[in-house]
Amino acid sequence: xxxxxxxxxxxxxxxxxxxxxxxxxxxxxxxxxxxxxxxxxxxxxxxxxxxxxxxxxxxxxxxxxxxxxxxxxxxxxxxxxxxxxxxxxxxxxxxxxxxxxxxxxxxxxxxxxxxxxxxxxxxxxxxxxxxxxxxxxxxxxxxxxxxxxxxxxxxxxxxxxxxxxxxxxxxxxxxxxxxxxxxxxxxxxxxxxxxxxxxxxxxxxxxxxxxxxxxxxxxxxxxxxxxxxxxxxxxxxxxxxxxxxxxxxxxxxxxxxxxxxxxxxxxxxxxxxxxxxxxxxxxxxxxxxxxxxxxxxxxxxxxxxxxxxxxxxxxxxxxxxxxxxxxxxxxxxxxxxxxxxxxxxxxxxxxxxxxxxxxxxxxxxxxxxxxxxxxxxxxxxxxxxxxxxxxxxxxxxxxxxxxxxxxxxxxxxxxxxxxxxxxxxxxxxxxxxxxxxxxxxxxxxxxxxxxxxxxxxxxxxxxxxxxxxxxxxxxxxxxxxxxxxxxxxxxxxxxxxxxxxxxxxxxxxxxxxxxxxxxxxxxxxxxxxxxxxxxxxxxxxxxxxxxxxxxxxxxxxxxxxxxxxxxxxxxxxxxxxxxxxxxxxxxxxxxxxxxxxxxxxxxxxxxxx
Numbered sequence: 001x002x003x004x005x006x007x008x009x010x011x012x013x014x015x016x017x018x019x020x021x022x023x024x025x026x027x028x029x030x031x032x033x034x035x036x037x038x039x040x041x042x043x044x045x046x047x048x049x050x051x052x053x054x055x056x057x058x059x060x061x062x063x064x065x066x067x068x069x070x071x072x073x074x075x076x077x078x079x080x081x082x083x084x085x086x087x088x089x090x091x092x093x094x095x096x097x098x099x100x101x102x103x104x105x106x107x108x109x110x111x112x113x114x115x116x117x118x119x120x121x122x123x124x125x126x127x128x129x130x131x132x133x134x135x136x137x138x139x140x141x142x143x144x145x146x147x148x149x150x151x152x153x154x155x156x157x158x159x160x161x162x163x164x165x166x167x168x169x170x171x172x173x174x175x176x177x178x179x180x181x182x183x184x185x186x187x188x189x190x191x192x193x194x195x196x197x198x199x200x201x202x203x204x205x206x207x208x209x210x211x212x213x214x215x216x217x218x219x220x221x222x223x224x225x226x227x228x229x230x231x232x233x234x235x236x237x238x239x240x241x242x243x244x245x246x247x248x249x250x251x252x253x254x255x256x257x258x259x260x261x262x263x264x265x266x267x268x269x270x271x272x273x274x275x276x277x278x279x280x281x282x283x284x285x286x287x288x289x290x291x292x293x294x295x296x297x298x299x300x301x302x303x304x305x306x307x308x309x310x311x312x313x314x315x316x317x318x319x320x321x322x323x324x325x326x327x328x329x330x331x332x333x334x335x336x337x338x339x340x341x342x343x344x345x346x347x348x349x350x351x352x353x354x355x356x357x358x359x360x361x362x363x364x365x366x367x368x369x370x371x372x373x374x375x376x377x378x379x380x381x382x383x384x385x386x387x388x389x390x391x392x393x394x395x396x397x398x399x400x401x402x403x404x405x406x407x408x409x410x411x412x413x414x415x416x417x418x419x420x421x422x423x424x425x426x427x428x429x430x431x432x433x434x435x436x437x438x439x440x441x442x443x444x445x446x447x448x449x450x451x452x453x454x455x456x457x458x459x460x461x462x463x464x465x466x467x468x469x470x471x472x473x474x475x476x477x478x479x480x481x482x483x484x485x486x487x488x489x490x491x492x493x494x495x496x497x498x499x500x501x502x503x504x505x506x507x508x509x510x511x512x513x514x515x516x517x518x519x520x521x522x523x524x525x526x527x528x529x530x531x532x533x534x535x536x537x538x539x540x541x542x543x544x545x546x547x548x549x550x551x552x553x554x555x556x557x558x559x560x561x562x563x564x565x566x567x568x569x570x571x572x573x574x575x576x577x578x579x580x581x582x583x584x585x586x587x588x589x590x591x592x593x594x595x596x597x598x599x600x601x602x603x604x605x606x607x608x609x
Contacts, residue, residue, distance in 0.1 A: 016142040020135035044148020055151040061122035065400040072396035122413040156186035162210040169368040175205035196274030197282035209532040214539035237288030240501035244541035245285040260314035265302035331408035360444035379441040388454040389417035457497025464497030466514025466521035507531040522548035545588040560594035
């Protein structure tokens with residue numbers, strides 16, 4: 001993983017010191033709330049529904065075991081609201097009521113403390129750190145080269161990539177050196193510190209798009225042209241939110257060394273013409289959609305000027321690329337001499353004869369590696385009683401220990417809100433499986449229904465219209481049978497608590513969106529979304545199946561949709577393949593039928609009561 005230079009370390013520590021001074025001046029009354037707000041936001045400190053929320057940057061998802069342990073320490077020692085605040089927050093949650101389940105039980109949120117939350121953009125968030133402790137936390141993060149710089153505000157945010165960057169078997173080129181160069185270029189970029197709206201970049205270096213680049217303000221796909229030269233396909237103007245838009249291809253091939261100059265042109269034109277009068281129309285996707293070819297022409301004109309008149313100031317020289325790429329040297333690992341093929345045969349035979357769960361784990365949680373003696377292994381954090389993406393301090397410490405034992409001290413945060421071990425020796429898979437299973441991280445559900453993406457929703461976020469966590473819990477509770485999960489196959493289920501789409505509901509095979517109707521929580525269900533991966537196909541937003549559903553109806557609707565899939569699929573056809581072959585109509589009818597069935601059952605229960 002990237003090794004910070006002395007300049008990097010001093011920069012992060014200086015920023016933490018600067019923030020402490022700003023906090024102290026605010027506490028002493030020298031800075032007003034309005035003056036302090038943009039300063040804390042620039043360092044990742046929001047104020048949410050009940051308490052401050054900190055977003056910690058994890059560039060391209062890479063974490064060391066030491067960084068994980070510091071994140072665990074912050075969860076254990078600082079993510080601790082006082083008892084009165086937690087009691088008040090829980091009372092508010094209780095008023096919202098519980099979600100009834102088919103078995104007669106109910107689900108509602110029990111607010112917890114002392115944990116971290118993995119986001120879909122591979123950052124880490126905390127929900128309960130008191131603001132008067134925030135400078136102490138920033139110092140602690142800086143001690144391991146971490147920070148919250150530009151995790152908020154109308155600037156270039158954390159740059160994301162594929163969790164398997166640098167190790168994927170299907171990789172064309174490692175995107176991490178480019179992501180790191182962009183991170184250094186964009187950090188505190190004075191021209192782009194106050195854009196019309198936040199700006200997000202994703203880079204993919206593999207044949208399969210596991211970075212969902214079409215959904216980003218700028219998506220970059222590494223590729224080689226017919227001459228074998230390396231470059232980028234450039235997409236601009238993707239995004240979710242109120243108006244889901246797939247990015248427009250503005251360059252089929254851009255030489256790799258010009259990518260920074262081209263980004264400068266893309267963002268400069270947006271900064272010049274993007275709307276600032278309406279927050280809902282301020283993202284670059286609105287500008288690209290409204291202007292079309294005129295926007296692209298403006299970018300090309302700006303790019304030409306940067307190259308010809310300004311002297312291409314951000315040209316990536318081979319020397320600079322090599323310097324940064326050297327910081328990503330793979331760890332030196334001693335691997336057994338036995339061939340991977342022979343070991344795989346032995347492992348699969350043992351799995352078939354001894355433990356079906358181990359075999360499933362190999363299939364779902366273990367991915368091929370560009371080094372045939374290694375594998376990439378996903379640790380599943382999804383379980384009943386714990387919100388998707390959440391990890392307790394103890395779990396973070398255990399994950400750090402597993403990283404040290406099995407993955408050269410490195411983990412990756414995944415888009416799906418889990419952790420991935422990128423450097424696992426093939427021969428150590430059985431031992432890792434036993435250790436992960438003991439820790440509760442080996443559930444073989446990666447890519448399956450219960451490996452869902454969920455934002456914190458109305459339980460924590462002041463922007464949300466509805467809760468996400470109880471809905472996720474209700475669905476997870478219903479689908480605990482591993483035989484059933486594996487029979488259903490790979491399904492992307494995404495849940496957002498509001499139109500801001502932090503749960504990426506637009507790109508889910510099944511998407512659930514919380515909406516407000518007369519002050520009550522309701523949910524829209526969409527089908528057929530895709531993020532651009534091989535399983536999903538080309539990126540596309542899902543289509544809603546009808547009017548919104550009550551919280552109690554949602555689990556019934558999901559069950560009806562999946563039952564319809566089982567009835568209509570051909571052979572081992574996946575859910576998304578069946579949906580595209582048949583169309584939405586049968587699934588829409590099933591969903592609306594479940595609405596009426598659930599409503600009648602709920603009414604009958606109230607009458608009996």
